[in-house]
Amino acid sequence: MNWTAMFEPMFFTPFVTGLLVAAVLPVLGMYLRLREEWLAALAFAQLAAAGSLAAAIAGAPVLVGGLALSGVAATAKAWLAQSGNNGYAILMVAGWGASVLMLANAPLADHLGHALFDGQLYFTDASNLWSMAAFAVVGALLMRWLSRKLLLERMFPDFFRASGLSAARYHLAFDLLAAAGLAFATASVGVMAAFTLVFVPTMIAYHWGRSWRQSLSIAVVVGMIAYVVAFQIALTQDQPFGPVLVVTMVIVATAAWILRKLASGKLRRNPTRP
Amino acid sequence: MAAAHLWAGPMSAAPCIELQRVEAGYDTPVVGPLSFALGAGEVVALWGPNGSGKTTAMNAISGSARVFAGTISRRPGLRVSHQQQNPLPLRDIPLSGRELLALTGGDAQTLPDSLQPLLTRRLSELSGGQLQLLQVWACLTAPVDVALLDEPTNNVDAAGVALLEQVIARERHRRAILLVSHDRRFVEALGARIVAVGES
Numbered sequence: 001m002n003w004t005a006m007f008e009p010m011f012f013t014p015f016v017t018g019l020l021v022a023a024v025l026p027v028l029g030m031y032l033r034l035r036e037e038w039l040a041a042l043a044f045a046q047l048a049a050a051g052s053l054a055a056a057i058a059g060a061p062v063l064v065g066g067l068a069l070s071g072v073a074a075t076a077k078a079w080l081a082q083s084g085n086n087g088y089a090i091l092m093v094a095g096w097g098a099s100v101l102m103l104a105n106a107p108l109a110d111h112l113g114h115a116l117f118d119g120q121l122y123f124t125d126a127s128n129l130w131s132m133a134a135f136a137v138v139g140a141l142l143m144r145w146l147s148r149k150l151l152l153e154r155m156f157p158d159f160f161r162a163s164g165l166s167a168a169r170y171h172l173a174f175d176l177l178a179a180a181g182l183a184f185a186t187a188s189v190g191v192m193a194a195f196t197l198v199f200v201p202t203m204i205a206y207h208w209g210r211s212w213r214q215s216l217s218i219a220v221v222v223g224m225i226a227y228v229v230a231f232q233i234a235l236t237q238d239q240p241f242g243p244v245l246v247v248t249m250v251i252v253a254t255a256a257w258i259l260r261k262l263a264s265g266k267l268r269r270n271p272t273r274p
Numbered sequence: 275m276a277a278a279h280l281w282a283g284p285m286s287a288a289p290c291i292e293l294q295r296v297e298a299g300y301d302t303p304v305v306g307p308l309s310f311a312l313g314a315g316e317v318v319a320l321w322g323p324n325g326s327g328k329t330t331a332m333n334a335i336s337g338s339a340r341v342f343a344g345t346i347s348r349r350p351g352l353r354v355s356h357q358q359q360n361p362l363p364l365r366d367i368p369l370s371g372r373e374l375l376a377l378t379g380g381d382a383q384t385l386p387d388s389l390q391p392l393l394t395r396r397l398s399e400l401s402g403g404q405l406q407l408l409q410v411w412a413c414l415t416a417p418v419d420v421a422l423l424d425e426p427t428n429n430v431d432a433a434g435v436a437l438l439e440q441v442i443a444r445e446r447h448r449r450a451i452l453l454v455s456h457d458r459r460f461v462e463a464l465g466a467r468i469v470a471v472g473e474s
Contacts, residue, residue: 034367151373156355156356156357156377156413157358159356161336162335162337162355162356164348205368206368209368212367215368
């Protein structure tokens, strides 16, 4: 396998863009799982896809359409004071339904639709790279401010309320950040790859991490390594990137699960069984 | 994560919190009318039989129970921590003991040597009593004006209870403490002023 292909000029921009996505999404996933709202990743990704398609049909910038629709959904969810996965499940099916209807009735959006749902990372350009890089910088600064507040509100739910303060603005800020991150990521790696990068590294990190800080590192490392492997396989075997990443992540998740069971002794042979 | 700048300390003789004929509950009132004041540097214990509404009264102060009648007055800018009775249902969250204390700005340095090893362990590896001690410590040593402690001795062994008595004796000079406890010996050892709940 040629491990230098990803550094060739034609593939370098898509590779770096995806690497940024693979570093950023697991971090967002850690906090979405903290709030037991991991389904938000799929909801925001589906809505971003729907927004992008709508923008393409209207002749507007695709990225703006994705950002706008997922951002409106995050704001509406915060305004309605809905928490948990129920609201996100509704948003997810709404995004999927709208996308499929647009694809069925607007043949011009067909190419973009394939890119969004199959995850054709190789079609990303410098605009995707720079927008993702800018988001990574802004997101890192925002999360430095938000992290303790989100954790505190989860572990000591009355802490803000007892002091007459509201945590709503912190949740809204994070919702908007997650929506924007998923919109940028979906435009690059597609819906299911974005969701997988939020969900799987976080699931592994929650099982293996001994502290929050360590778990964040585990999630990012798992996401980036799986991404590099998937990118290389997709490139050298001429396969669509999104499904390859999803399959890679499933293999990684299964391996982590087996390792965990072995570590806890639950997969050792039971001597009472024949 | 430290938030020591938030602590205002006991600043005046005016009550931090004052309840006047408060009736509180969730769907319907379950406690009250209840009247008492909590002054700076004071330790007050809500005392009463099971089901008398002690926890509900505390939740009304923290804002998580509904006040149906009466008033709860608070000093402006009052910072309050609240250790709730039910243990954290969040053991799957990969947080270390040190990170838990850092969330509230709790003081990890003065944690006794016997409990220092808890700081580096994941919460899911702690016993119920160890987790309870860390939760109480996080709320009691946080930079707040009032600490609300709901059954702080639950699941805690005799050595842990003695430790709580020591730290409350130390912290009472820095902040007011309102607690709910079924442990009469613990309440008396603290020299707490007792407010009867649910007795006519």
